[in-house]
Amino acid sequence: MTNGNAPRIQTEVQVMFFDTDCAAVVHNIAYLRFIETARTLLAERLGMKLTEMAETQRYPVVVRTEIDYRRAAKLGDRLRIDGWLDRLERVRFWCVFQIRRLGDDALIADCRQTLAIIQLPEAKLLRLPEEWERFRAPEAADVGR
Secondary structure, eight states, X not given: OBOTTSOEEEEEEEOOGGGBOTTSBBOHHHHHHHHHHHHHHHHHHXXXXXXXXXXXXXXXXXXXXXXXXXXXXXXXXXXXXXXXXXXXXXXXXXXXXXXXXXXXXXXXXXXEEEEEEEETTTTEEEOOOGGGGGGBXXXXXXXXX
């Protein structure tokens, strides 16, 4: 588990034509693109800047995505994506994302992703960085080790 000092991000998007189907409703792949943007911003807060990832060839990879679509977003909606580090283990970590419509704060989608860090080109699974220990909740320090 993580503590209250775990990084959080918030970003906003406006639903564009290319995000929607012929009924002007956001299609499911667009939500994943919104989450991808939020996850990239969260990775930067965790110390994994894009240029450094490219230089070191160490990347966070998505192992699992769970998403619940609660309401439909539509063309022109402004959406807020909140994301945070939820849980840490030795080699895996979980991030949570919520997509809400600005204005009425309606929950559009909930998402939880499991990730790991790999070293390319070998695709070698790496332990999470030691500096991430500061995000671990004190009572959970021995869980998952």
